Amino acid sequence: MPDLSQATPYADGKILKQITDGVGVITFNNPDKRNAMSLEMWEGFGEALTALRDDDSVRVVILRGAGGKAFVSGADISQFEKVRHNAAASEEYGKRSAAQRALLADYPKPTIACIQGFCLGGGMQVAMLTDMRIAAHDSQFGIPAAKLGIAYGFDGLRHLVSLVGPSWARLLMYTGMRIDSAEALRIGLVERVIPDDQLWGETMAIAETISHNAPLAIKAAKITIAEVLKDESARDMNAIKAIGTACMDSADFREGRQAFMEKRRPQFRGK
Numbered sequence: 001m002p003d004l005s006q007a008t009p010y011a012d013g014k015i016l017k018q019i020t021d022g023v024g025v026i027t028f029n030n031p032d033k034r035n036a037m038s039l040e041m042w043e044g045f046g047e048a049l050t051a052l053r054d055d056d057s058v059r060v061v062i063l064r065g066a067g068g069k070a071f072v073s074g075a076d077i078s079q080f081e082k083v084r085h086n087a088a089a090s091e092e093y094g095k096r097s098a099a100q101r102a103l104l105a106d107y108p109k110p111t112i113a114c115i116q117g118f119c120l121g122g123g124m125q126v127a128m129l130t131d132m133r134i135a136a137h138d139s140q141f142g143i144p145a146a147k148l149g150i151a152y153g154f155d156g157l158r159h160l161v162s163l164v165g166p167s168w169a170r171l172l173m174y175t176g177m178r179i180d181s182a183e184a185l186r187i188g189l190v191e192r193v194i195p196d197d198q199l200w201g202e203t204m205a206i207a208e209t210i211s212h213n214a215p216l217a218i219k220a221a222k223i224t225i226a227e228v229l230k231d232e233s234a235r236d237m238n239a240i241k242a243i244g245t246a247c248m249d250s251a252d253f254r255e256g257r258q259a260f261m262e263k264r265r266p267q268f269r270g271k
């Protein structure tokens with residue numbers, strides 16, 4: 001569990017941000033509502049993401065939920081009557097939360113979702129936008145849109161289909177069922193399942209490994225994998241070439257070679 005005593009609060013403390021040893025951590029902190037996301041939380045989340053993006057000391061970002069019972073249980077349904085009651089209101093609501101999700105979708109640094117407990121609806125959307133999902137044994141995943149009468153939208157379903165394939169996407173969406181971590185692992189929704197009491201340590205270990213590796217090489221992988229997932233006509237091959245050149249001409253590549261030859265740990269600077 002991270003020490004939240006020094007964390008910076010956003011959205012009245014319902015979003016917390018902290019930095020430890022090159023690892024940025026954002027905590028969804030509304031445990032009484034199983035970390036359901038209000039619009040204010042979406043906006044605070046966007047501010048925290050931006051701050052960590054612009055901080056050069058941060059090499060990787062972990063998202064997690066407070067309270068041990070949920071990552072995020074979806075959008076805060078109690079706000080729907082006021083701000084999401086029909087198509088026009090829903091479009092406006094969607095724009096405000098979509099702007100924050102777009103930040104995560106285009107995030108230039110590696111991101112990890114550390115999931116313990118319920119990961120539902122909009123929580124799944126956030127988790128699927130991160131680069132990888134590490135889950136505790138006792139977690140539950142689902143998109144109950146059909147139980148509420150909500151259309152889940154293109155971006156959310158695009159990510160779901162690309163992770164689990166169209167048939168599992170249909171099964172999850174048509175039934176609104178919840179699946180456990182073992183099933184989520186089997187269908188490719190999460191990459192690793194860890195005993196509950198080891199989840200934070202294991203997630204931090206992955207983050208620290210990433211933060212000690214060469215940032216430009218990781219950026220090259222991130223950009224290239226994102227381009228692989230695009231339709232061929234939309235691919236930006238120049239972006240892949242540019243980051244490839246930056247990487248192979250970098251001081252870090254020189255440092256990596258030297259450190260290997262000198263049998264020491266490399267010190268990468270992202271240049």
Ligand code: COA
Nearest residue numbers: 032033034036073074075076077078118120121122144148
């Ligand atoms: N929006 C608003 N409030 C929520 C919420 C959500 N998405 N998810 C949970 N809460 C609130 C509950 O209303 C309850 O509030 P109360 O204490 O004032 O009654 C509190 O969080 C605890 O939830 P509870 O249902 O008692 O806990 P649980 O552990 O038995 O179940 C969930 C947790 C997440 C499975 C269940 O609350 C649930 O199904 N939530 C809705 C999930 C959903 O539909 N998400 C998609 C939204 S688009």
